[in-house]
Amino acid sequence: MLAKSSTELVRQQNSVLVLSALRRHGRLAHTEISDATGLASATISSITADLERARIIEKSEQQATVGRGRPRVLFSQRRNCGYLITVIISSDLIQYSLVDYAGTLLDRFSEPRGEGGTAAFLAAISAGLERAVERSRIERGSVLLVSVSSKGLARPTEPVLVWSPVFGSQPVDFAAALKDGWQAKVILNNETLLVAGALLERQVKTQGGGEPVLAALSLGHSIGLGIARRVTGGVPEISAPNFGHMLHMPNGGLCRCGARGCVEAYAGFYAILRAAFEVPVDTIPAKFVPVTEIDKIAARARQGNRMAQLAFRNAGAALGYGLSRLLSLHGHMPVFITGPGTRYQDLLQAGIEEGLAQTHVVRLGGMPGLTVVPDEPSLVFEGHLNLAFSIVDQDIIGSRQSMQAAGE
Amino acid sequence: MLAKSSTELVRQQNSVLVLSALRRHGRLAHTEISDATGLASATISSITADLERARIIEKSEQQATVGRGRPRVLFSQRRNCGYLITVIISSDLIQYSLVDYAGTLLDRFSEPRGEGGTAAFLAAISAGLERAVERSRIERGSVLLVSVSSKGLARPTEPVLVWSPVFGSQPVDFAAALKDGWQAKVILNNETLLVAGALLERQVKTQGGGEPVLAALSLGHSIGLGIARRVTGGVPEISAPNFGHMLHMPNGGLCRCGARGCVEAYAGFYAILRAAFEVPVDTIPAKFVPVTEIDKIAARARQGNRMAQLAFRNAGAALGYGLSRLLSLHGHMPVFITGPGTRYQDLLQAGIEEGLAQTHVVRLGGMPGLTVVPDEPSLVFEGHLNLAFSIVDQDIIGSRQSMQAAGE
DNA sequence: AAGCTTTTTCTCGACAGTCGAGAAATTAGA
DNA sequence: TCTAATTTCTCGACTGTCGAGAAAAAGCTT
Incomplete structure (x- = not known):
């Protein structure tokens, strides 16, 4: 059922619209807010006066006065x-x-x-x-x-x-x-999920648009996935499906979650370690694996060691098959890969593409864009x-x- | 970015709110509309007057006059x-x-x-x-x-x-x-997708709530899936992921779509036929299979024929694994099974549950509700x-x- | 049959919000 | 010092919702 609407709600919505414009661009003048929000100048006057009275925003000291005319008054959030x-x-x-x-x-x-x-x-x-x-x-x-x-x-x-x-x-x-x-x-x-949201917002800021939906894949000890989708006239919709523990292979390797055959049990750091040393797949996985261990395996793989190469390739395939299922169930979208695991991208890539290639959605819509974005913390x-x-x-x-x- | 709001939009939204109340309950009096929408009586007067002037709704002839008081005036959509x-x-x-x-x-x-x-x-x-x-x-x-x-x-x-x-x-x-x-x-x-939407609306009508999200699974020559989700204060969100052609098994049986290993290539009618007769899985699948053929296989399975039983069980497992992945990527939700394939539910059930049982989400959230709803056309x-x-x-x-x- | 009660619908005025136009303010340049 | 340019502010018109109470119209009572 739809919700009822009222004039007070209108003011509320337009107020947050003004605040969000201030968030996005930081320190704006009256006319700039009007341009950014599409609201009439008179409305901006009314709203900013309200917000100022409520001590939510304030007129900025530093007047960036350039050009002729009446000097602009810049508004910004009140810090405290x-x-x-x-x-x-x-x-x-x-x-x-x-x-x-x-x-x-x-x-x-x-x-x-x-x-x-x-x-x-x-x-x-x-x-x-x-x-x-x-x-x-x-x-x-x-x-x-x-x-x-x-x-x-x-x-x-x-x-x-x-x-x-x-x-x-x-x-x-x-x-x-x-x-x-x-x-x-x-x-x-x-x-x-937060990573996906940040990537979407970055796209909006730089390109003012781009694809309306994207996935973020975080590679590390565990595997994370977030989806962010722009919806017309509303806050973006972001979610974090349980990708890492989606089934990759029935009756497969033991996962930290206790189930068998999860994506993580093939693509997580501990899984790569397990595969590289040919430890049985039902071994209880290590709680923590220092990244240096994985670095060593990667070095061996890059020097031509078959078993190490296979470990990464299988990890990539698990991700690729998983992503193909993601695209089947959430529609075609570009994928941004992040996390500490991105440093092994050269070893994973082939497997990922192999896993993706087979499926119907990929055959229809083409290989999705795969972009590596290393700086996860920011x-x-x-x-x-x-x-x-x-x-x-x-x-x-x-x-x-x-x-x-x-x-x- | 949020959209700007205005008083005209408020009237628009409240007008569709009135119309949708009329859709849901059919032929309502002034006060009933007020109750259903939460709008003030005066507002209903104004809106209904507008809609009547615009020849969208009309006062119903048949006045269901019962009780004391001023007789109620029933509104309904103008048929033509x-x-x-x-x-x-x-x-x-x-x-x-x-x-x-x-x-x-x-x-x-x-x-x-x-x-x-x-x-x-x-x-x-x-x-x-x-x-x-x-x-x-x-x-x-x-x-x-x-x-x-x-x-x-x-x-x-x-x-x-x-x-x-x-x-x-x-x-x-x-x-x-x-x-x-x-x-x-x-x-x-x-x-x-339409089936899922209808099921959700039925839930809203009868229970006035229930789970806020559900999946509809249609079994037949091909496999269809729809998801419907109630969102607070808005129209429900319905989608139809490409479930039937999601990857079930890498390098698996040939599917009608040209890819290999799709869910449909194991759970569609033609796939059951192929499995029951032990035809190689890379055989080009039949364009149409009369339901009577599948009925025959089902009869044999119910009489104890191993190969026929296995065909259904594997079909069920393909669905179960697929559903487990669905729940992983879309969250836990009840599943409603419909379509001509529901008549083989007895033979499929075990496989479906087996496929579902392994995964992390199911271990956490329990086995999802599986309800058979045979009447797909309505x-x-x-x-x-x-x-x-x-x-x-x-x-x-x-x-x-x-x-x-x-x-x- | 007239009046009373009950229930619903309608109407009026108060209030809140947006918008366009134009006045007021303020500075750069002539 | 005056003018042009530009921004901000203010006013009145318009649209919308809401609460209260009047008006309407039937059943019920005496």
Whole structure:
């Protein structure tokens, strides 16, 4: 059923439109906002006046006055309108970043990821968040959103990790990491989902369009996949299918998830190691494999070692077959490959293409674009900011109290 | 980027909201519309007055006057506001149905699907459409939409069949079937997509909710799949992934599409035939297989014939593995099985469950609900109407000329 | 049969929002 | 100092939703 609409909702939507234009271009004048949003000048006046009264945006000091005419007044977000903490969880570290409402990074630090169960893990994150606000002398209450990312499967509605490489199917509820004194909302997203979102936003920014949909494939100890799709007149739709644990081969090699024959059990780092040393495929896979180990295998493969070459080729084929199934079920789209595994692209490529070549969609639509984008960490952070600010802006506008109270 | 919003759009959206309430419940009074939409009574007055002036809805003759109080005035669509033709293409027949704006079926007839290429095929459809309007003495111009369905792959934006079992990858553009004198828009959708849409709408109607997403699997000569997902405050999102030609087994049996190892090449009727008679898997598959042939194999299987049993079991496994991949890439969801193949469900079930059981998603989320819904044709027709009317209503409201001109 | 009750529909005024046009502001250049 | 250029601001017209209460129209009561 459609939702009913009202004039107040119109104002809300146009307000977030103004804010998102400010996010995308940063520090805009009245006329520029009008151009970017398509709204009439008078409307911009009204909206910016509201937002200014509500102390969400402010007139910028530094007037970039160039040309004749009346000098332009630049608007930008009020920095201390609120804060945002991103928490990026990887296999060995947890990275915390504190960002102000204008999107500038104020502080960043990492902590080693300790041992222990989910309770200890959540306690560590709780402490990390406390440390983040204390270091910058910020009130807990002014943190609007905590955006967490991890590998694994997140519940779509709540910040609960349903499955992760480390804790398996033991659920981790990140909402529990915030104790009293915090008013922040907590969101959790798969890491590669954020990468896909960041790549899509980059396309929009540079080319102003391009393909309306793309996939991000992250290669490493585990295999991640994100899909991002532009929808006309709305926020992009991003999702993280369980690609790494999709079935690659019935009754195949044992996977870390406990199932058999997953894509990851052939294309993850530990799987490449297992294949290269001809360890039986039902061996319990190693928890952690140092990248240097895989580098050694890659070196041997590049020197002509058959078994090492085969390990990478089979990994590539598992990815290729998986991608062919992805294209079958989600439609044709370009694929961007990222993560530490990209350094073995030369060894994987042939297998990937072999796996892709057979299928109907590829025969119809041609080989999908395969682009390597090595710098995964900055994509993850970009994805955090894109998503988090779109939510924060929406929320801040949605809670109209702030706008009206401040107007008194 | 978000789209800008305006007060006129608000009225548009609320108008289609009123129309869709009328679609769902049929013939409503002022207050009922208000309850169903959540709009204020005054707003309903204004909108219904507009729609009545524009000759889109009318006050119903038959006043179901029961109880005290002022008698209610029932509104319903004006029957001759416009017409809709659905064209359901199956392997041997083409069925045409003429429906008026209120949703009642006026005429229906079928024609055998002749031989020949795409040009002859389009000419036949063109003739069929002419016949439909002539039989009911309706003006071509008053047909608002022609909704076509077929098995195969449709281009998302235009009514072009990109791949079909009969014409292969030779594209068929149904827009070409309408010559001068027609103003109708033409839409084309995969048959099983419509089934999925109809099933979702049925759930909404009966349970007012249920799972927000489901898959429809159609078993027959070819394998079709549709996904329907409810989105909060919007039209449901329905899609038809290329499930039948997703890779089941690398270097596997030859498929009608020319590729190897597709799901269909193991689970389609011709594949079951091929397996039961131990014909080599690279044999060019039969174009048409009478259902009676499959019935015979099923009878033998039920009497204990090993080879026949295996044919069905392998078909089931191909479906099960395919579904496990579907759940991996689209998330956990219930599956509704339909089509002529449902009569062999007893023989397929074990294989399907075996194929599903292994995967990570199923281990996490449990075995998905598998429900058999035998009556595919009525689901297809329902799906046509749901989708077509939502488009027609949107269009009729969107073209404001009609509303203003009629208001003079 | 007249009046009362009940229920629905309709109408009016208040309020919120967008937009176009033009006034006001402000600076660069003549 | 005046003028042209450019941006911002303001005003009135228009469209839309909503709540409250009037008007309508039937059944029920006496």
